[in-house]
Amino acid sequence: MFYSPVITNASEVSDANGLHLFRYVEDAQQHRIEQYEQHGGYSALRKVLTSMTPEAVTEEVKKSGLRGRGGAGFPAGMKWGFVPKGSTKPRYLCCNADESEPGTCKDRVLMERDPHAVIEGMAIAAYAIGCHLMFIYIRGEFNHCIDRMEAAMAEAYARGHLGKNIYGAGYDLDMIVHTGGGAYICGEETALLNSLEGERGMSRIRPPFPAIEGLYACPTIVNNVETLAAVPHIINRGADWYRSLGTERSTGTKVFSLSGHVKRPGNYEVEMSFPLKRLIYDPAYGGGILGDKKLKGVIPGGASTPFLTPDMVDVKLDYESLAAVGSMLGSGAVIVFHEETCIVWVILKLIHFFRHESCGKCTPCREGTAWLEQIIGRIEHGQGKAGDIEMIEEICGNILGRTICPLGDAAVMPIQSAVKHWRDEWQHHIVHRKCQSPTTFAFA
Amino acid sequence: MILSQDSIRQIREKAARYPHAKSAILPALTIACRQVGHLNDDIYEEVAQVINVPFVEIAEAASFYTLFPKQPVGKYLIQVCHNISCALLGADALVEYLEQKLGIKKGETSADNLFTLITVECLGSCCTAPAMQINQDFYENLTREKVDHILDELRVRV
Amino acid sequence: MSVTDDFCLRVNRTMTEATKQAATERAPAQTVSLTIDGRPVTVIRGTTVLEAAAQLGIHIPSFCWHPKLKPVGACRMCYVEIERFPKLQVSCATEATDGMVVLTDSDKVRQGRRAVLEFILVNHPLDCPTCDKGGECDLQNLTFAHGFDDSRFEFQKARFAGPGVTTTFDDLRIGPEIILNRNRCILCFKCVRANKEAFGEYDLGAYERGNSTEINAAPGHQVDNPFSGNLVEICPVGALTNTDWRYKIRVWLTKTTPSMDNFFSSGANILFYKEDHQNRVFRVTSRRNDEIDDGWLADVTRYGYQIVNSPERLVTPLIKKDGRLVPASWEEALQLVAQRFGDIKEKKGGVCIGGLAAPYLDNASLYSFARFFRTVIRCNNIDFRSDYRMLPDNPESQFSNLCSRPFRIADIDDSDVTVIFGSDLIREHPGEYLRLRKARNFGHPRIYSLTPYAVKSADVADRAIVYKPGTEELVINALCLAAAEQGLVDSSAAAQLKDKISSHTFAEATRRCGVSEADLLAVAGSLAEGRMVTFIVGEIVAQSKARETIATAIANLDHLLGLSRRGQVAVLARYANSKGAERLGLLPRPTEAIAKELAAIWGDFPDSPAYPTDAMAALMKKGELDGFFILGANPMMLYPDRAFMKEGLEKLDFLVVCDMFETETTALADVVLPLSSWAEFTGDYVNLEGRVQRAYQAVKPSGQSRPGFEIMTMLAEKFGEPLFESAESMAQEIERLLRLETTPKTPSEFAEVKVSEEANDDAYPIALFVVDDAHHSGHLTEKAPSLTSFAGEAYVEMSPDLAARMEIENGDAVRVEAESGRIIVPARISEHLNTDVILIPRNFSATPVTSLLSRKRRVDRVKLLKVDH
Ligand SMILES: Cc1cc2nc3c(=O)[nH]c(=O)nc-3n(C[C@H](O)[C@H](O)[C@H](O)COP(=O)(O)O)c2cc1C
Ligand code: SF4
Numbered sequence A: 001m002f003y004s005p006v007i008t009n010a011s012e013v014s015d016a017n018g019l020h021l022f023r024y025v026e027d028a029q030q031h032r033i034e035q036y037e038q039h040g041g042y043s044a045l046r047k048v049l050t051s052m053t054p055e056a057v058t059e060e061v062k063k064s065g066l067r068g069r070g071g072a073g074f075p076a077g078m079k080w081g082f083v084p085k086g087s088t089k090p091r092y093l094c095c096n097a098d099e100s101e102p103g104t105c106k107d108r109v110l111m112e113r114d115p116h117a118v119i120e121g122m123a124i125a126a127y128a129i130g131c132h133l134m135f136i137y138i139r140g141e142f143n144h145c146i147d148r149m150e151a152a153m154a155e156a157y158a159r160g161h162l163g164k165n166i167y168g169a170g171y172d173l174d175m176i177v178h179t180g181g182g183a184y185i186c187g188e189e190t191a192l193l194n195s196l197e198g199e200r201g202m203s204r205i206r207p208p209f210p211a212i213e214g215l216y217a218c219p220t221i222v223n224n225v226e227t228l229a230a231v232p233h234i235i236n237r238g239a240d241w242y243r244s245l246g247t248e249r250s251t252g253t254k255v256f257s258l259s260g261h262v263k264r265p266g267n268y269e270v271e272m273s274f275p276l277k278r279l280i281y282d283p284a285y286g287g288g289i290l291g292d293k294k295l296k297g298v299i300p301g302g303a304s305t306p307f308l309t310p311d312m313v314d315v316k317l318d319y320e321s322l323a324a325v326g327s328m329l330g331s332g333a334v335i336v337f338h339e340e341t342c343i344v345w346v347i348l349k350l351i352h353f354f355r356h357e358s359c360g361k362c363t364p365c366r367e368g369t370a371w372l373e374q375i376i377g378r379i380e381h382g383q384g385k386a387g388d389i390e391m392i393e394e395i396c397g398n399i400l401g402r403t404i405c406p407l408g409d410a411a412v413m414p415i416q417s418a419v420k421h422w423r424d425e426w427q428h429h430i431v432h433r434k435c436q437s438p439t440t441f442a443f444a
Numbered sequence B: 001m002i003l004s005q006d007s008i009r010q011i012r013e014k015a016a017r018y019p020h021a022k023s024a025i026l027p028a029l030t031i032a033c034r035q036v037g038h039l040n041d042d043i044y045e046e047v048a049q050v051i052n053v054p055f056v057e058i059a060e061a062a063s064f065y066t067l068f069p070k071q072p073v074g075k076y077l078i079q080v081c082h083n084i085s086c087a088l089l090g091a092d093a094l095v096e097y098l099e100q101k102l103g104i105k106k107g108e109t110s111a112d113n114l115f116t117l118i119t120v121e122c123l124g125s126c127c128t129a130p131a132m133q134i135n136q137d138f139y140e141n142l143t144r145e146k147v148d149h150i151l152d153e154l155r156v157r158v
Numbered sequence C: 001m002s003v004t005d006d007f008c009l010r011v012n013r014t015m016t017e018a019t020k021q022a023a024t025e026r027a028p029a030q031t032v033s034l035t036i037d038g039r040p041v042t043v044i045r046g047t048t049v050l051e052a053a054a055q056l057g058i059h060i061p062s063f064c065w066h067p068k069l070k071p072v073g074a075c076r077m078c079y080v081e082i083e084r085f086p087k088l089q090v091s092c093a094t095e096a097t098d099g100m101v102v103l104t105d106s107d108k109v110r111q112g113r114r115a116v117l118e119f120i121l122v123n124h125p126l127d128c129p130t131c132d133k134g135g136e137c138d139l140q141n142l143t144f145a146h147g148f149d150d151s152r153f154e155f156q157k158a159r160f161a162g163p164g165v166t167t168t169f170d171d172l173r174i175g176p177e178i179i180l181n182r183n184r185c186i187l188c189f190k191c192v193r194a195n196k197e198a199f200g201e202y203d204l205g206a207y208e209r210g211n212s213t214e215i216n217a218a219p220g221h222q223v224d225n226p227f228s229g230n231l232v233e234i235c236p237v238g239a240l241t242n243t244d245w246r247y248k249i250r251v252w253l254t255k256t257t258p259s260m261d262n263f264f265s266s267g268a269n270i271l272f273y274k275e276d277h278q279n280r281v282f283r284v285t286s287r288r289n290d291e292i293d294d295g296w297l298a299d300v301t302r303y304g305y306q307i308v309n310s311p312e313r314l315v316t317p318l319i320k321k322d323g324r325l326v327p328a329s330w331e332e333a334l335q336l337v338a339q340r341f342g343d344i345k346e347k348k349g350g351v352c353i354g355g356l357a358a359p360y361l362d363n364a365s366l367y368s369f370a371r372f373f374r375t376v377i378r379c380n381n382i383d384f385r386s387d388y389r390m391l392p393d394n395p396e397s398q399f400s401n402l403c404s405r406p407f408r409i410a411d412i413d414d415s416d417v418t419v420i421f422g423s424d425l426i427r428e429h430p431g432e433y434l435r436l437r438k439a440r441n442f443g444h445p446r447i448y449s450l451t452p453y454a455v456k457s458a459d460v461a462d463r464a465i466v467y468k469p470g471t472e473e474l475v476i477n478a479l480c481l482a483a484a485e486q487g488l489v490d491s492s493a494a495a496q497l498k499d500k501i502s503s504h505t506f507a508e509a510t511r512r513c514g515v516s517e518a519d520l521l522a523v524a525g526s527l528a529e530g531r532m533v534t535f536i537v538g539e540i541v542a543q544s545k546a547r548e549t550i551a552t553a554i555a556n557l558d559h560l561l562g563l564s565r566r567g568q569v570a571v572l573a574r575y576a577n578s579k580g581a582e583r584l585g586l587l588p589r590p591t592e593a594i595a596k597e598l599a600a601i602w603g604d605f606p607d608s609p610a611y612p613t614d615a616m617a618a619l620m621k622k623g624e625l626d627g628f629f630i631l632g633a634n635p636m637m638l639y640p641d642r643a644f645m646k647e648g649l650e651k652l653d654f655l656v657v658c659d660m661f662e663t664e665t666t667a668l669a670d671v672v673l674p675l676s677s678w679a680e681f682t683g684d685y686v687n688l689e690g691r692v693q694r695a696y697q698a699v700k701p702s703g704q705s706r707p708g709f710e711i712m713t714m715l716a717e718k719f720g721e722p723l724f725e726s727a728e729s730m731a732q733e734i735e736r737l738l739r740l741e742t743t744p745k746t747p748s749e750f751a752e753v754k755v756s757e758e759a760n761d762d763a764y765p766i767a768l769f770v771v772d773d774a775h776h777s778g779h780l781t782e783k784a785p786s787l788t789s790f791a792g793e794a795y796v797e798m799s800p801d802l803a804a805r806m807e808i809e810n811g812d813a814v815r816v817e818a819e820s821g822r823i824i825v826p827a828r829i830s831e832h833l834n835t836d837v838i839l840i841p842r843n844f845s846a847t848p849v850t851s852l853l854s855r856k857r858r859v860d861r862v863k864l865l866k867v868d869h
């Protein structure tokens, strides 16, 4: 029925529990504009264009407390407010659909199954910042999403939701679906802008921040797919309603991509502050650990966030609670692994990824990730040496906080936490030249 | 010319929509790669002509992005995700299984030029792991049985 | 010079471009005060921490920072600690703010830098003993400073290998001069950034990503752009080296001598690297002067010094005996010259003798040349222009006036409107082209290029306008009319102007010169609005027979819009000392002010007719000029009507030529005298701005060669009329002339412009322009092997369209035929040309392109024929 067979919790969504992003993601017709409109689609855009000023829209989003779902959790309304008022330069909006953080596959569902919600959210944001040309940057592998977004865009043009003088309100808006070329770094907003300009996807130093000088040196707002998809709901139901969900500083709902050693991996929309344990074990969600083995660790927010150990899984899934236990909400990708997983093996997978995806601009990231991969690879292959762990820690310390973009940090934070939490296991690996828990994951 | 008239038309149409022609580099490469199956310097030269951007900029950008093979590949390019979520569910074993079934090693192309097998970073199919992409299509929640079936189907298609 | 001194010098000379831009955009300039290492400093808002530190003499190490490029913050070497920032910050990209407290040498900073160095060294080969950068390598110096003794990296270093790698050292030749060693590269990206950003060139790139990133030439291409040598100079390590310098000598064995460029008129500041025992110059690098060159050198400037070392240099005087030039002593040669010129003077008068000096010679040589002719020979037949035809002899003409108008190179930075009129800027004034690019990169100027054929340098322009060859005055008239018709000027001025330009309307003029009305309206509008205007008039106008008419039209435009009051309008001087020649009285008729001053100095000024170069050649033909003395010039190669010049020179009774090399002109001489190069004596030169700069002697003169001023004084002594009492008195006389207030007239009324259009010629349908190859300038550069490795022979540049119609492919032999002659040259298809105009460089002696030119024509026309083998 769907291109992506991923499990969702759409059936759980109701007005009462406030879940909204996933309301129609199990509706096979939702991607068609008739169906979307039938479900009240584009009413928020109409409301905004015909009865609200751009400032009022920004204000409403500010008030809702909506924070960016791409990883950094920056308040969306506040970011929009940074666009210089007096500037005569064109402004741009880029929806970040590069979704490449290992473990993350939530934007993909939204784009595939409810593409108009993304377009509507983008259009509202565009109006709020005074933009007349908006982009969605979709990772090149997502052919199906690209086709869906292109088709939805064509429909939206045809029905007058995009184009010239939308709803007769005197506002023009064009849209371009742009596709990536296979580079995780292009999810980082400044690298994304470079890539969109046809450059190599290398990040840029900030300041200037994109909101001041972004695409083509013009004010530009970059927001994640999920962030923007929430915007129409905030407009329709009000900032107060949105604030009523979650906590003071983590409002609304969030989609978590649950993967790894769980019985029911899938995308689940839950209210902010949802218990992590419940997400993993509740039969309505993860349904417990595969083979009912013991949990060994969890990466709570995508491959670039620090690990949680079993004694930490009582944490709630919101920005502040995860920060309190030394990790991050990130993109909301919860990766679970059980007792039979070798931590060195996990880390080798991750550092290989970050080394492969480093853009190569900053010396510490470029050279450091490669060096780390070699040392960790040596340990994993039974050739570790005394002092390797300290060396790893030192190299990590020399990368952390020393690079232009957070990819350098992202590469080392999981390593640092893994060394901290499972130091004995690393030692064992070096001394005994093999895994404590030999990893041989079968494939069904 | 390597690029077909149709590809050129598509590239021109795309390029015309951007405020700056250089932005059309990635879309143009995508279109070219879809037609040819891989990219090389000759194609960069042609793309440079079509969108009127210096050749070196195309070559630099293209080399940065890993989605485009820079060498000819088989009719089916099998890209298996070997990143963490897929690996936890047996991606390494999946690669081995494919190597065995296709009689080639990772990075190689089968003698009949039908299959090229490579591993790639996270495909965004983490909740439906293990996963692979063959040409434009994703195949998810893979099992041995599914893999057998997929390969059979692809063989039949030619 | 230590690393630190050099660094501070570089920074202190001026603000970097980013700062300057920030400062001007936030006018009035505001300052911020901060503390660096406990010392207070106040800087202009927008200054980076790195530059602020430099103002205190504090050197912050860096690899990727360059004062003329936008900061990228890639190498992470320039860390500093800033109060209230938990992380180390890169000083190259962090703006200084009020109250900031910065530490540049704390433990944390040192640790951070050490870590970066260690990371860089992970894959660096440490092949310092065989590396040419040794002794001047930033990485070597910083590693030394940070005290590394051992590497903790225990793995195989990443190594480049593969096709084209010639040795274990991974030496790739990526251009005629440049060798790349990718293993040594530390990925500061300065070369690629400079190439694209500062030079507008696209032959070098960065490929792949992460730790596989590599720098290389554009696949299948060569890094052969006219600024490529700079890439080698700015590389912080030995990744880019050039064949010019490589493996010839270690840098610490050389000494440097400050000097100047001798090929272009801006007078870029350079350093000669020389070795005394071998009496040889080994290379040239920039001696950055932000008011002139910004630290960039054209390749011609960088490699042109090789002519000094050339084995082909003339080392003794030569005298023609039985039709052959044979070596002679100076005494013998000078005696002969004095005797023959003395005879002519006695029998027919000094007016039957003439002289031609080269405008790249120093002040002393030019001045003593002029003094010799006017006071010893007692004639006014002297000139320094050998490559212009039909020269005006009136020093107060509109054209002469336009040539002597003031111009400041650095004002290009601040001009918000710049027009390049009739100039292929890269070939004529490469330094000024780079400056325009910089203005574009760091600001928002409006730039227009107006030329009779498409030029590469127009890539800096908002609009590149191509007009029909030979319609310059119509273009300018159209600009005037546009301003008048669009109400950009007050109506009485508009009416007065229209009175003088009555033969056509704006619409008609644009049609006749083949440009769009919208383009010219845009230029006129910008010129009218510009806060500060730079209007560069180039060689295409200067070379035109109609130069006087065009200059008149420009004067109208200037007067109409008041351009000179808001900026600068000038014909840029062409050669290293053209300006000096003009100011020192080398024109046959100098301006009244100069003539008066000369009369005052000498107590006398000859009252005889004065003939410019081509008039002299005409007199030779008629047998009315018998003796001729050429100092450094090569009119046979450069005069744009070779047959005419040749006939003249051949008719002479007695021809003396001083040069560094044997040339087509020395071949006709009766006496040849060996001339020293500018590296071999100390001399002063006046750049296009009128700035006097000194080039110091780096090496001893080659063979028996002598500087021009010595030759002239020795000769005068043979006449028994010494030129100067002493070297000091010569210097004083020159100084008096250079100090002379020259207030060129700003146009104050409109003048009639007589439009002269040449009809097309069906038999010779294609317009020919003779140009300089971007790697050659004038006639000497052919003797520099590095420069000939870029271009070793002449070619005919044509548009792809013209080539296709003639079924000509790159490299095909083409016969180019004019009424006056024909040559055969290989074709070079040039993507940016798009009309039926061809270009042929004049710098190659094997291809006498000037034989296709006729001094009677305004636009030279030819026909092409593909030669089948
Ligand atoms: C290495 C790296 C990769 C990133 N990848 C993504 C991504 O795939 N999708 C995304 O939305 N944000 C990604 N981000 C975060 C973006 O830089 C940016 O913060 C975000 O798109 C802003 O949108 P938001 O405020 O709506 O979250 C990434 C950041 C980094 C440092
Ligand atoms: S941290 Fe890594 S990925 Fe980010 S800019 Fe620096 S080198 Fe590139």
Ligand code: FES
Pocket (backbone or CB within 6 Å): C061, C062, C063, C064, C065, C072, C073, C074, C075, C076, C077, C078, C079, C090, C091, C092, C093
């Ligand atoms: S000089 Fe500042 S990061 Fe390189």
